[in-house]
Amino acid sequence: MARLTWGTRAGRVVLTSCGALAALALIAGGFYWWGGPHERRVARQVLAGACDGVLPSAELLDFLGQGPLRSGPGRTDLREAHGDRRQVTCAVSRATEHHAGHPTHDASVEVTVQGVPERRGGGSAEDGAAEAAQGHGPLYPDVPAELPPAALGRGWQGLFTTGESFTNRADGESVTTTVLLDCARDRGGLLVTVGVEEEDGTLDDPRRRTAYARIATATAAKASRQWGCDAPLGKPLRTVALPVNADEDVPLADAVGSCRGVPGRGARVSRAWEGRPAGGPFEVCVVAGGRTGMPAGAPGSEARGHRLVAYYGPYAQAERLRQRERHGRYSEKPVPGEAPAGRLPGGGHWATATCRDGSGPALFTVRPSGTTDGEAYGTDESVGEHRAPKPTAADLAYERTALQQFARRSAKAHDCAAPTLP
Numbered sequence: 270m271a272r273l274t275w276g277t278r279a280g281r282v283v284l285t286s287c288g289a290l291a292a293l294a295l296i297a298g299g300f301y302w303w304g305g306p307h308e309r310r311v312a313r314q315v316l317a318g319a320c321d322g323v324l325p326s327a328e329l330l331d332f333l334g335q336g337p338l339r340s341g342p343g344r345t346d347l348r349e350a351h352g353d354r355r356q357v358t359c360a361v362s363r364a365t366e367h368h369a370g371h372p373t374h375d376a377s378v379e380v381t382v383q384g385v386p387e388r389r390g391g392g393s394a395e396d397g398a399a400e401a402a403q404g405h406g407p408l409y410p411d412v413p414a415e416l417p418p419a420a421l422g423r424g425w426q427g428l429f430t431t432g433e434s435f436t437n438r439a440d441g442e443s444v445t446t447t448v449l450l451d452c453a454r455d456r457g458g459l460l461v462t463v464g465v466e467e468e469d470g471t472l473d474d475p476r477r478r479t480a481y482a483r484i485a486t487a488t489a490a491k492a493s494r495q496w497g498c499d500a501p502l503g504k505p506l507r508t509v510a511l512p513v514n515a516d517e518d519v520p521l522a523d524a525v526g527s528c529r530g531v532p533g534r535g536a537r538v539s540r541a542w543e544g545r546p547a548g549g550p551f552e553v554c555v556v557a558g559g560r561t562g563m564p565a566g567a568p569g570s571e572a573r574g575h576r577l578v579a580y581y582g583p584y585a586q587a588e589r590l591r592q593r594e595r596h597g598r599y600s601e602k603p604v605p606g607e608a609p610a611g612r613l614p615g616g617g618h619w620a621t622a623t624c625r626d627g628s629g630p631a632l633f634t635v636r637p638s639g640t641t642d643g644e645a646y647g648t649d650e651s652v653g654e655h656r657a658p659k660p661t662a663a664d665l666a667y668e669r670t671a672l673q674q675f676a677r678r679s680a681k682a683h684d685c686a687a688p689t690l691p
Contacts, residue, residue, distance in 0.1 A: 312338050320359035320380050323495055325487035332465070332480050333363040333376055341379075355384040355496070376467040378484060381410055382492045385449075385458035385583045385628075408587040410462040413445055415576070417527055417544030417553040419510040421448070421482060424503030425489075426550050429482050430512050431472060444472070446485035449550045449582060450493055450500035455627065459498050460583050461489040478509040518542050521556055528554040530674045531577065534667050538574065548682050552579040554675060557638060574638035575671060579679040582628040589632060605632055609689040616660065618672050622680040622688035631685055633676035635668050 312335050316324045319340040341360035362377035412418060418430035427448040443466050450459040463485040472478055483506055493500045518540040521533045526545035531554060533539050542555040557574025580588045589606035596604050596614040603611050609630075610620045617636035624631050637660070660668075669691055676688040 315340050316361065319361055320382065320488075321357040321495075323357065323382055323488055323492040324359070324361070324380065325484065325491055328480070328484045328487045329361065329378060332467075332484060333361065333378070338363055357382050376470070377465070379464040380484075380488055381460075381462045382488065382496075383409060383460045383462075383583070384496070385460050408590050409460055409583040410445075410447070411587070412447060412551045412584065413443075414512065414551075414553055416515065416542050416555060417513040418549075418551070419512045420544060420546055420549045421446070421486070421503070421506060421509065422546070423506055424501075425486055425506075426450070427482070427485065427503075428549055428551055429478065429509050444478075444481050446482045447551075448485045448489040450489055450498060450502075451626065452493070452498035452500050454499075456498065458582065458628070459489065459492055459496065459500065461485055461492060463488060472511060475508045478511070479506055482506055482509045513542050513544065515542075518557075524554075526554075527552045527579075527679070528556060528577075528675075530678045531556055531671050532667075532674060534558075538667070538671075547679065550581040551584045552679055553577070555638060556671065575635055575668065576638050577635045577671060577675045578633070579676070580632040580634075581624065581683060585632040586629060588634075605634075610691040612691060618668055618691045620672055620676045620688045620690045622676065622685040624680075624683060624685040626684070631680060631683065631688075633672060633679065633688060635672040635675070637664075637668075 312330060312333075313326050315338045316326045316329055339362050341362070358379070358381045360377060360379045363375065412428060412430060414428075414430040418428040421427035421429060425448055427446065429444070429446050431444055443464060446463045446465070448461040450461075452458050463481075465481045465484065467477075470477055486503065486506060489500075490502050492498070493502065521528065521531065521539055521541045524531065524541040524543050526543040527547040528541040528543035529547070531541070533556075535558075537558045538556050539558045540556065544553055554577040555574060556577070592604045592613075593606050597607065600614050602614070604614065605611075605619050605621070610618070612618050613634060613636065617634060619635075620633045621630045622633070673688075673690050676690065680686065680688050
């Protein structure tokens, strides 16, 4: 019987073929373990095990890729902090792959899903006290927006914001998308907050913006099913607008969104930075005079302006709690949650309105632009320094008039009663 050796032609052919087959087997095995079905399966397992199983695999894998992915800790029981509210939080990130053979970039997604209890009635001082007694820390995530955020539209109660200031869009790398669902049969609601960070990502690409926002809408849809919310959902997003930028002001008389109806004040207040369309659970309107494209409060601005905000549902609850925790124990005057309307500590005013959807009273505020909560004029003992000129009687009168028109328009759009005004 002839033996196959490297010295024979037949042996060379057979051995070469065996070597090629072995190499192909190794390549196939490497693809399976490091770049193929195994990696996809591991990535899906990471997503399935995070956030109580409410993460949408398709949308997250479309953004993060196949991995390798890492998941951070989630919490499923926050009763001690916030009563009987159900909440889960988690983070999923993609690490840079060194020697991967293709370019990779760091990216991460942080998701919070919270149950929003149903509330009936118009709210009172007791409501504010109950909220303050529920624990320390934020009740719901903040919407990081000094200028108006972009509404998601397509039937979603949602917002898209970069959290940037008047003049700092270029440095903004973090994107926040929020979606609020109204559960069926008076079972409260769900609030989904998704923060996204991507190395070398660009918000100028509408496809990237839409990919970020779809993570939030898909999470909301999956959480609604798994948590028995059965909420009506919006339609798939086609595109997502950018939040309002500092150079996107319009003449106040031409405002048709969140600033519609807010009065001017001659050259002092003649421009508007508004959200379009209005009607979301968190609305912002900034009005000012001075140079076009430069809201009051920004470096180089020439005139005092005002920032008006409408808070609904969980955002109203969170703002009342924040005001009470920060100012309630130090001020003899009432704060939001203790009275239906009044003057804010540090400057500005607030108003409220009863809403028919059972989400609790809406909250409307007006503050001078360029001031922070409790640090407006230096007239409060807790402030300690001057931040802006003390307002005149005419300034205060304009604040109340602007708040009145802003609150009336917004409350009507949300099917709320006429607001109680200061």
